[in-house]
Amino acid sequence: MTWDVAHAEWAGGGPGYALVRLTGAARGPGPFAPPTLLVADGARWARIAPEPGTRAITGGGAPFVVDFALPLHLAIEDGADWWLEPGPRLAVADPAPDPRIDRIAARVAELAGEIAALRARLDAVAVAVPPDGGTPPDAPAPAGTAPVPVPPRRHRLRPRRPGLPALLVAAGALAVGDAVATVVWQEPVSALWAARQQDALEGDLHRLDAAYASPAASAAAAAAASGTATPQNDSSQTAPPPSPAARMRALAHTLETTTKSGRPLGELHIPHLDDHYVIVAGTGASSLRKGPGHYDGTALPGEPGTVGIAGHRTTYGAPFRHLDALRRGDPITITMPYGTFTYKVEGTRIVTPSDVSALRAVGRQRLALTACHPLYSAKQRIVVTAALVRATPRGAAAGGAARARPA
Structure with a gap:
């Protein structure tokens, strides 16, 4: 090839x-x-x-x-x-016979026989009873009786099926309703799909919390943070235990390297917008259909650098539709299996799609939320940056069990 x-x-x-x-x-x-x-x-x-x-x-x-x-x-x-x-060569096989075709052909033959029988009965009735209701020409009248005309049958009213104009009007009304909902709120069909995806991701996130609060995760975090392959139990070792910050950094690295695209990482909470969304790994089209996505190559909360997260504004739940409503000082919280991180908004700017400077590391931990701008267009990007003000360890990073997430 x-x-x-x-x-x-x-x-x-x-x-x-x-x-x-x-x-x-x-x-x-x-x-x-x-x-x-x-x-x-x-x-x-x-x-x-x-x-x-x-x-x-x-x-x-x-x-x-x-x-x-x-x-x-x-x-x-x-x-x-x-x-x-190149992809692998595909085998070309003869199509297998479909038994459904044989069943359909047999049913068609049965229907043809039934139609022929009905047609023969109708022809016999038409000959026996002339259209004018008189006596059939070949049928002798009974002795001592006069022919009695048969009154025509009344046709019962049947409900009328909607015609093509009615169907076109209904389709037009649905299209207009979808457009109005998209402008006023968001695209309704994709919003319903994204809501179901978020519900499923919530369950996966609870299981991820439990895994990162287990004793095995705590031991692995301590070993990774101290730079050893396995945790040491030697009582003669005098080195102090790793700090919660080191544990969070080690667990963030583990989560980043083991999570596949589209799988949950944590939860984003923006109080000013009253929004909760599960964050997934990756910013490809399939990932962003589920919720806000974490940029590959940027830091996770707890790691040095910038945490980059992208989201839609008009489709698939529109998590970042009102991103432009955030103001300086507004809090943003990201809850990860190993810690809770609070950021304060620093500012908002509009950039071109090729400008990725907001995702670069700046010597401190910060957050960058990005989305298309303006609404209904991908001509530009809106970027909201926020600085880390507090990091609270949880689960294995804190040495204890993770607290349950709010519903």
Whole structure:
């Protein structure tokens, strides 16, 4: 299989990612599964899978189109190497016979026989009873009786089915209602889907809290914070136990390296907006459909650097719809399995999609919330930065059990 990439272009995107579209032709016997995009991300290679719904590559010189949702920090990096990793060849099997087709054909034959029988009975009735209600020409009248006309049957009223105009009016009313709801509140269909995802993530987050409050997690945190492979029980060891800050930093690193994209990390609470949302790992399209997403490559709460979180403003729950309402000094709380972190808003600014300076480390722990701006547009980005003012350890970082999260 030989890949001839003719063109690469930006085809859209959202908060935290850019959609890259590759077009070209593939030579060789197919079909093949869509390729994977390999992008240099510092000292490692990031593997970007194609967008869901991408068709198989037929080969034989046929053109192909493949879309990739590329994280923003990789999309704007100058000089980054990009490679295509071909997918496996797909086996072409003869389609198995579908027994449903045979059942449908048999049922069609039965219906044809029933229709023929009904038609024969109707023809016999039409011959026996003329349309004018008189005596059939070949039927002799009974002796001593006169023919009695048969009155026509009355047709019973049947409910009328809605016609095409009514259906079009109903569809138009639904479309207008959806548009009004999106402008006044948020897109209702995706909001319902995101709410169900958040409910499921809440349960996963409670299980994550329990795991990070276990004795095993406490021992592992102490070992990682002190720089040893396993916790030491030697009574002669005089080194002081690691501080809660060191434990939180070690647990944050463990959580960051073991959590897959789209899985829960913690909970975001913005009192001024009366909002609670479960934060998930990653800022790809599939992650942001579930809730606010943590930027890959930025710190987690408890680690040195900037914690970057992105979210939608009009769809999928619109967690950051009113981000522009935050003012200097407003508190923001992030509850992680290993600690609770309180930030105070420093300011808000509007930047271009390629400006990622707010996500860089600045020598202190801070938070950056980003979303598209203005509403209903991805032309710019709104960024709210907040400074860390308090960190309270919980679970294994505090040496005790994690307290239950508020419902």
